[in-house]
Amino acid sequence: MKKTPLLNIALSRVVASLGHGDTLLIVDAGMPVPPGVELIDLAVTQGVPDFMTVLTTVLAEMQVESHVLADEMLARQPPALAGIQALRAAGSLGQQRLISHDALKQLSRNARAIVRTGECQPYTNIALVAGVVF
Template sequence: MKKTPLLNIALSRVIASLGHGDILMIVDAGMPVPSGVELIDLAVTHGIPDFVGVLNTVLAEMQVESHVLADEMRDRQPPALAVLDQLNAAGSLGSQRLLSHEALKQLSRSARAIVRTGECQPYTNIALVAGVVF
């Protein structure tokens, strides 16, 4: 059995297959998933699993070079934003780029995979850009 916290087979496979610059998105329950982009749907019901729990588990497995958030997340201030700010300050998320929500949806077309959570706070979405460990 794996020693790291991530148990989901599909998510573990995708993270293991990421190359430098590839994008993995973690999104709320309402974010549309473009046709042709792999969806790893973890959503069970409202709030389960939550965005922060999924993000923390992914960060235990994935080397992140940078991340992208929607400007609207800064405007709306969902609860997860405080955690994102802490992770960003600690250097866990690399550099930050802000786009409009519409531009983030456009960026999602180039994601290797999108992980849907049960999060129901609007604009609680992040695009993680894979880095390298060397």
């Protein structure tokens, strides 16, 4: 059995397959998934699993160079924003880039995968750009 906290087979496989510059999105339950982009649907019911649990678990295995948020997230300030800001301050998320929510949807078309959580707070979405460990 794995020693790290990420147990989901599909999610672990995707993280292991990421190369430098590849993008992985972690999104709320309402974010659309473009045709052709792999969906790892973890949503069970409203709030389960929550966004921050999924994000921190993925960060235990993924080297992140930068991340992308929608401007609307900063304006709306869902509860997960404080957690994202703390992770950013700790150096876990690399540089931040802000774009519109519509632009984030466009960016998702080129993602390696999208991870849907049970989060039901609007604009609780992040694009993680893979870095390298060397």
